[in-house]
Amino acid sequence: MSCSETLVKVDPERLVTQLMDAKYRKAFVEAHAKDSIAFQLRMMRKAKEWDQRQLAEHAFGDPKLQSMVSRYEDPDYGRYSLNTLLELAAAFDVALVVHFAPFSELLDWDETPVERKIAPKSFQEELDSGLLPRPSKRRKTDKPQVNGVHTIRKQPSRLEKQSGSSDTSRDGRVQLKVRAR
Amino acid sequence: MTNDLPASVSYLRLREIADANGRGVITDWLRKESAARAKFRVRMDYMSKIPRTDLNNKQFRYLQDGLWEIKWEADKKTWRAVGFDKDGYFVMVIGCSHKDRVYEPRNWLNTARQRKKETLEGKWRIIDYVLL
Numbered sequence: 001m002s003c004s005e006t007l008v009k010v011d012p013e014r015l016v017t018q019l020m021d022a023k024y025r026k027a028f029v030e031a032h033a034k035d036s037i038a039f040q041l042r043m044m045r046k047a048k049e050w051d052q053r054q055l056a057e058h059a060f061g062d063p064k065l066q067s068m069v070s071r072y073e074d075p076d077y078g079r080y081s082l083n084t085l086l087e088l089a090a091a092f093d094v095a096l097v098v099h100f101a102p103f104s105e106l107l108d109w110d111e112t113p114v115e116r117k118i119a120p121k122s123f124q125e126e127l128d129s130g131l132l133p134r135p136s137k138r139r140k141t142d143k144p145q146v147n148g149v150h151t152i153r154k155q156p157s158r159l160e161k162q163s164g165s166s167d168t169s170r171d172g173r174v175q176l177k178v179r180a181r
Numbered sequence: 182m183t184n185d186l187p188a189s190v191s192y193l194r195l196r197e198i199a200d201a202n203g204r205g206v207i208t209d210w211l212r213k214e215s216a217a218r219a220k221f222r223v224r225m226d227y228m229s230k231i232p233r234t235d236l237n238n239k240q241f242r243y244l245q246d247g248l249w250e251i252k253w254e255a256d257k258k259t260w261r262a263v264g265f266d267k268d269g270y271f272v273m274v275i276g277c278s279h280k281d282r283v284y285e286p287r288n289w290l291n292t293a294r295q296r297k298k299e300t301l302e303g304k305w306r307i308i309d310y311v312l313l
Contacts, residue, residue, distance in 0.1 A: 008195070008311045009226070018219070018313060027216035027255055031223035039227040046235060074239055075224065076254040110223075114230035 012107060019103065030078075032106060036117070037085070038075035043119045044092050045069075059091035060084075093122040193229045193241070193251075195310035197264075197273040198300055205308055206296075207262055210276035217255040217278070221262070222312045224253050248293050263293040267300070272307055274300060 010018075019025045045055050052070055053063040060068070071077045072088070082098065089096035109117070126132040197205040211218040228236060228251070243249050244263065249271070251262045258280045264273035274296035277289035286292065299305055 008309050009222075010311060010313055014313070018215075021215045024215035024219045027219035028223065031220045035223050035227050039231065042235070042237065043231065073237060075227075076239075110226070114227055118227070118230065 012111065015107065015110070025103075029106065031075075032109065034078045035075040036109075037080065038073050038077070040118060040120070041069070041088060042073045044094070045073075047119050048092070055088075055091065059087045092120075093124065094120045191232050191234070193225070193233060194270045195225065195229070195273065195312075196267075196270040196307050197310045198296060198305040199308045200305075203306070203308070205310060207273045207276050207310060208313070211313070214256070214260075214278075217253075217258075217260045218313055220253050220255040221251075221260070225251070225312055244290070244293075246294055246297070248290075248297060261289070263289065265297050265300075267307070270307075272300060273310065274305075 019028065041055075045052070048055075050058065052066040052073075055069050056065040057063040059065075068084070072080065072084070085096055085098075121129065121131065123132070127134060197207040199205045200209075211221065224240070228240065233241065239252065241249065241251055247265045248263055249265065251264075251273075253260050258278045261277045261279075262273045263275050263277065264271050266272070275286075275289055275293045278285050296305065300307065
């Protein structure tokens, strides 16, 4: 049986009709936020063949925090700390995107097949599969200067043009102090 | 029956029983419960794509007599859709909500047993459940 046969969903137009109800809308947003995190965590952990203790060790450096992983895998829990989510993202080497969004964006996410969103690839897996462009050799202009000051060309922003004040010099260069490794 | 899963039901495929007018019991139950309906929709989207053996038993749990429950929270209540496996589908026979120790309907488990028996005797129609 293929996964796509498992579910009968209404078409997007009927979903929008449901979303006209504010209570449905609020619950729909909440469900997507909580369920995505909980199911992704569980499936990413299983993909790595880690138990909850191992994930606690990778993410928080302490296997005794297994109960925390268990709570985070419960889609009805929801009392997340952003910092903890960031630590979990780092443990799996995936990105964490948290932002307010229009409903059209949420509907796109809702329409995305679960198989494609349940276990995102890690940074290295994306590099290896070509989903991320591999950086070529460092360009000459990218090299930091000996004193650690890095210069890049930047167009002044609209606000900077209006106010006449800009850190950008006349030739369009802006100085960013970056400590070179 | 034990809670061992036959291979044919490795993923949740939802169906529900329908009354004489063709109205699904779960669809009807959730019709006026928009928050619970929205949560169930998103929850099932995920759960139906994950092998049943990988599901957390807080969300999907074996009860008794071949009955299982899908459990979720909305509106500060716990909601349950109870059903059984038939021909590769999960056939839901009753919905129940509870807050603290107040169950609605009170006799949900006995009703679930009765409806399962009647369904197997062909007294209820079985229809696809459409996530709304």
